[in-house]
Amino acid sequence: MASPKGKVFVLTGPSGVGKGTIVERLFKKVNNIYLSVSATTREKREGEKEGINYFFKSKEEFKKMVDDNEFLEWAEFAGDFYGTPKFYVNNYLSCGKDVLLEIELQGAKQIKQKCPDAILIFLAPPTFEALEERLIKRQTESVEKVKVRLKKAKEEMKEIKLFHYLVINDKLDEAVENVISIILSERCRIKQETQN
Amino acid sequence: MASPKGKVFVLTGPSGVGKGTIVERLFKKVNNIYLSVSATTREKREGEKEGINYFFKSKEEFKKMVDDNEFLEWAEFAGDFYGTPKFYVNNYLSCGKDVLLEIELQGAKQIKQKCPDAILIFLAPPTFEALEERLIKRQTESVEKVKVRLKKAKEEMKEIKLFHYLVINDKLDEAVENVISIILSERCRIKQETQN
Numbered sequence: 001m002a003s004p005k006g007k008v009f010v011l012t013g014p015s016g017v018g019k020g021t022i023v024e025r026l027f028k029k030v031n032n033i034y035l036s037v038s039a040t041t042r043e044k045r046e047g048e049k050e051g052i053n054y055f056f057k058s059k060e061e062f063k064k065m066v067d068d069n070e071f072l073e074w075a076e077f078a079g080d081f082y083g084t085p086k087f088y089v090n091n092y093l094s095c096g097k098d099v100l101l102e103i104e105l106q107g108a109k110q111i112k113q114k115c116p117d118a119i120l121i122f123l124a125p126p127t128f129e130a131l132e133e134r135l136i137k138r139q140t141e142s143v144e145k146v147k148v149r150l151k152k153a154k155e156e157m158k159e160i161k162l163f164h165y166l167v168i169n170d171k172l173d174e175a176v177e178n179v180i181s182i183i184l185s186e187r188c189r190i191k192q193e194t195q196n
Numbered sequence: 197m198a199s200p201k202g203k204v205f206v207l208t209g210p211s212g213v214g215k216g217t218i219v220e221r222l223f224k225k226v227n228n229i230y231l232s233v234s235a236t237t238r239e240k241r242e243g244e245k246e247g248i249n250y251f252f253k254s255k256e257e258f259k260k261m262v263d264d265n266e267f268l269e270w271a272e273f274a275g276d277f278y279g280t281p282k283f284y285v286n287n288y289l290s291c292g293k294d295v296l297l298e299i300e301l302q303g304a305k306q307i308k309q310k311c312p313d314a315i316l317i318f319l320a321p322p323t324f325e326a327l328e329e330r331l332i333k334r335q336t337e338s339v340e341k342v343k344v345r346l347k348k349a350k351e352e353m354k355e356i357k358l359f360h361y362l363v364i365n366d367k368l369d370e371a372v373e374n375v376i377s378i379i380l381s382e383r384c385r386i387k388q389e390t391q392n
Contacts, residue, residue, distance in 0.1 A: 121384075122386075160386060161386065161388065163386055164385065164388070165381065165384040165385055165386060166386050167384050177380065178380055178381070178383075178384050180377070181376070181377035181378075181379075181380035181381040181384075182377075182381040182384060183377075184373065184374055184377035184381075185361065185374070185377040185378040185380075185381040185382070186381070187374075188317075188361040188362055188363050188374050188377075188378060189360065189361055190318075190356060190357065190359055190360060190361060190362050192357065192360070
């Protein structure tokens, strides 16, 4: 039988596509999977908690962690830094628990190289118009930042081929069900030399 | 985007492991997937219907279909013949519908060669003792036939590596959920040149 080491799942997608909501829902329904808490330099949003949503860091603190090789991946996105602390993920994996990383595209690329067994899921909006609407409604950022994020989103969509799965967040319930299905099915997967 | 052609799912596992029950349950919960009706030379069991459960054929009729190349796969199992009529599967696939084949190991091997994109699921009992108990309780076969099926089951388990997924039918609800998850997740899968 396979070793009891856990699996790494990566959920990536444009800002505003609904990653956070989907993650919240799936953790209520799936056992033995833990969310990796990222470090970030972006400002804390209302309701967010240190150590639960993120580890909030100054740019100086973040750079020191980079220099000390404390990240599994890290990336700059829309002027802020985001990173996945290594110890977090490795602790869970070594206990046979799965870990979900909710990260940006640059980070997902690093994970694909460093953890070739990681399962990469891309969450996409049904249309760019729907994404724009969602970002504006969220009211957490300026119009300029929304524009930056939309431009980035269009570039990201070109790199879907790097991912193993594409989930379209059109109807939320279906998107949640699909992400859960990916996790459950990958737990049943038989590792092979060559696989379609 | 990918062509709208449907996907082939193959569900294989020892007799008595519960394939029929799982198939019945999943068809109540998943849309756009159709069960391929096999032809067989085995005797009709109580409650089974022609064209619904199987196409019941004499050995002569079956052999003629083999000679006329009318099967996608066919196999002998415990003295009887089973086969998947080609037209059935191809009709659904060409309409963009998925097709589930509930077939024996020999047939699954043929499908793997003829349809390299087919997704192969092996359904296994939690233990051989559990399988024996289930076969005896079913009371559809003689003690000798049960022994033949058990011996065959042990040989089949050695070939799990041919399959993409392994689902253990310990708790029925979980097994059903896992098979459904495999179908839903494969629909989200991005086809790649090399895939882990």
